Amino acid sequence: MTELPRLSNSGGCRNAPILKQRGQREVFCGLTGIIWLHRKMQDAFFLVIGSRTCAHLLQSAAGVMIFAEPRFGTAILEETDLAGLADAQTELDKVVDQLLARRTDIKQLFLVGSCPSEVIKLDLARAAERMTEKYAPSVRVLNFSGSGIETTFTQGEDACLASMVPVLPKTNIRQLMLVGALPDVVEEQAVSLLTDMGVGPIKVLPAPRSDTDLGVGDNTVFALTQPFLGDTMAALERRGARHLPAPFPFGEEGTTAWLQAIANEFGVDAETFDRVTSAPRARARKAIAQASETLNGKSIFFFPDSQLEIPLARFLTRECGMNAIEVGAPFIHKSIVGPDLDMLNEGPTLSEGQDVDLQLARCRAARPDLTVCGLGLANPLEADGLATKWAIELVFTPVHFYEQAGDLAGLFSRPIRRANLLKLEDADVSSQMREGAQ
Numbered sequence: 187m188t189e190l191p192r193l194s195n196s197g198g199c200r201n202a203p204i205l206k207q208r209g210q211r212e213v214f215c216g217l218t219g220i221i222w223l224h225r226k227m228q229d230a231f232f233l234v235i236g237s238r239t240c241a242h243l244l245q246s247a248a249g250v251m252i253f254a255e256p257r258f259g260t261a262i263l264e265e266t267d268l269a270g271l272a273d274a275q276t277e278l279d280k281v282v283d284q285l286l287a288r289r290t291d292i293k294q295l296f297l298v299g300s301c302p303s304e305v306i307k308l309d310l311a312r313a314a315e316r317m318t319e320k321y322a323p324s325v326r327v328l329n330f331s332g333s334g335i336e337t338t339f340t341q342g343e344d345a346c347l348a349s350m351v352p353v354l355p356k357t358n359i360r361q362l363m364l365v366g367a368l369p370d371v372v373e374e375q376a377v378s379l380l381t382d383m384g385v386g387p388i389k390v391l392p393a394p395r396s397d398t399d400l401g402v403g404d405n406t407v408f409a410l411t412q413p414f415l416g417d418t419m420a421a422l423e424r425r426g427a428r429h430l431p432a433p434f435p436f437g438e439e440g441t442t443a444w445l446q447a448i449a450n451e452f453g454v455d456a457e458t459f460d461r462v463t464s465a466p467r468a469r470a471r472k473a474i475a476q477a478s479e480t481l482n483g484k485s486i487f488f489f490p491d492s493q494l495e496i497p498l499a500r501f502l503t504r505e506c507g508m509n510a511i512e513v514g515a516p517f518i519h520k521s522i523v524g525p526d527l528d529m530l531n532e533g534p535t536l537s538e539g540q541d542v543d544l545q546l547a548r549c550r551a552a553r554p555d556l557t558v559c560g561l562g563l564a565n566p567l568e569a570d571g572l573a574t575k576w577a578i579e580l581v582f583t584p585v586h587f588y589e590q591a592g593d594l595a596g597l598f599s600r601p602i603r604r605a606n607l608l609k610l611e612d613a614d615v616s617s618q619m620r621e622g623a624q
Contacts, residue, residue: 199532207544210541216342219332226392229292229397233282233296238262297314329349347421357401366410366415372586376586407428431447434497441586466589477593487510487549496523496527497526511552514540514545517538560578573604583597
């Protein structure tokens, strides 16, 4: 069996100094997580208590037509609510009554806080308790915050999953729990690989339906599929579950290391592990090699946005031949991304948090071949002649595990190829203009 890299802390970046800055930040709203979460939980409804801006954000991000019936909506806070002239709790009760009377398919209702509801100190936890008593057992009501005041956009999923953990039933069954929302096809690939190794039973959080046999207890071990689930990890550990630290399943190397951590825990022998993974590993290596020809030797700069930055930097530098200049992350949770830091070669600046003006200055001075950033920074950097990749696209696109490894590399190679083509076109236009002038 091929040995996995076992780097000591001194060989990676786990103990490297971290540049910590606090200032103006460019962040996306945590409500964004509803766009992929409502697709995973088929009997859930996400009711945002917010402004018309919140409603427009969800409408535009999801691309939902006005006559569709998605599993999310917004209870609009009007001026009377914001000014304290109306009892917002009473108004919320009316909205929920109307919603549940019309949508009898709802079994889980999430009350989602926003910037406006948090500013007026609307107590959604109390509302969720009151509604649970009223609608139980047919509907379970939970609450979490999707506000972007102090968070980054992927923390919306973290807050949602963390809110579900305390109400999971207790179980003493020895089981593996995969934690994090993945596209269905990707989730099926992961479960299939593990099942073929003999690992089981396997549970998934979030489960597709609330009546799924999903519990947690002292005999539960869990593997994170997303690096932004710090609160969920803490909530599971409080319930007695144990975390399996591993690099995240991006690329061939990361996926193999993630699967190996689970295989070791469940006593999978080397021959079985190789039999199950050898073919998809070979496909992944071939796909990465083809997609990363454009990336080899190119430099990359990460602005903090999705919390995927460290695992992606590990993948791009080790498997695609890129050079990382700076790897910025909103938070660096070493209990979660430590294994990726161990595999990330020394060299890049690690930064946590953001002072956006200072970081922009460092990026413009470095002139990287590719910059991964939020939507608000992409156009200004493109105007400066820098190729960019939207960080949010990496959350919406299937990128985990072997079969998506080539697609993941392609997401980074395409903007570089586009930038090269634009340079060639500009050069042709300039040449034609000079010839015309002569």
